[in-house]
Amino acid sequence: MSEPLVLVSQEGAVRTFTLNRPAALNSFTGEMHEALASALDAAAADTAVRCVVITGAGRGFCAGQDLSDPAVSVEPGSAPKDLGAVIERHWRPLAQRLRSMPVPTVAAVNGVAAGAGANLALNCDLVVAARTASFIQAFAKIGLVPDTGGTWLLPHLVGRARALGLALLGDKLPAEEAARIGLIWQCVDDAALAETVAALAARLAAMPTRALVATRAAIDAAAGSSMDEALGLETRWQRTLGRAHDYLEGVAAFGAKRPPVFTDRDVTVRGPDDEGAAH
Structure with a gap:
């Protein structure tokens, strides 16, 4: 098998x-998309998971779409495939799933990361990358x-010019x-990648998961908001999180000079005004 x-x-x-x-x-085929989507959904639903790491086997992280996959490959003389359908079926949901995970996510980039x-x-x-890894926006090379999410991510991460x-x-x-240039969080020596990511992921898993996910949501929302709108969203998040176990535990642990034990963890990402959040 x-x-x-x-x-x-x-x-x-x-x-x-x-x-x-x-x-x-x-590189991704339709079957690999389905496997990763199922795995991410299972992690999101499992409250024993408090951090997710994605990496690649062998010498590369991911070369994007496999152009020999039947969904996109074109035989000479045949009609072109609808690439938009492939995006809608696989790549768009993958980006949305990652950005809606109810736990922090870490990419351990062990080699080339190209295109999608x-x-x-x-x-x-x-994103933590090995020193010999590289990032390539290869799309223009094939028209x-x-x-x-590249058209949104790139200018938000490094500005329009870059x-x-x-x-x-x-x-x-x-x-x-x-x-x-701020495209990724950290670059480390190749030999240190696994240890660095393991320590980072364990640290994130021990932190207040719901607050970390809320921080991601608030920062992403602020990217398209005015300062006043961002201040309003911060107020609503603090109102919600201030009633939660992790805030009360964090304050109590600080006062008692002991390590906190955080337990809040939603199955789905909820907004600051949602009631009845699962932990």
């Missing part, structure tokens, strides 16, 4: 997904625009430079 397209492992409250098509640089594979990583909350440079030229961006 062939190996699973997505390997799943768990250490404590951290669940790791390893994209597992190393011979194809972990690069934007898959950038949709995670934190396409960045997808999987976003256009990355998208129009499609040059390889080394991980060290990606960290320097």
Whole structure:
């Protein structure tokens, strides 16, 4: 039997997904999309999971869409495929799933991350890359625009000028430079990647999960808001979180000079005004 397209492992409250098509640089087929979507949904529903890590098997993180997949491949003389249908079926839901996960997400980029594979990583909350890894917005080289949220992510992360440079030229961006310009969180030596990500994920898993997810939601909302709107959203989040266990536990632990034990964790991401949130 062939190996699973997505390997799943768990250490404590951290669940790791390893994209597992190393011979194809972990490029996506429809079957691999379905496997990852199912795995992410299962992690979202499992309250024992408090952080998710995504990485790649072999020498690459992810080369994006497998252009030989029947959903996109075109035989000479045949009609073109509807790429928009592939985006709607797989890549758009993947970006939305990652940005709506009820736990923090970390991308451990162990090699090349190209096209939608690069934007898959950038949709995670934190990106840690090996020093020999690289990021390539390869879309223009085959006559396409960045997808999987790339047109939103790039200017928000690095500004319009750098976003256009990355998208129009499609040059390889080394991980060290990606960290320097703020595209990713951290670049580390290759030998330190696994240990660094494990420590980071364990740290996130021990933190107040619901507050971390609310922070992501608030920052994303603020990107399209005025300062006054952002202040209003902050007020509503603090009103909601201030009634929750983790805030009360954090304050009590601070006063008692002991480590806090955080337990709040929603199954789905809820807004600051929602009632009856599950923990």
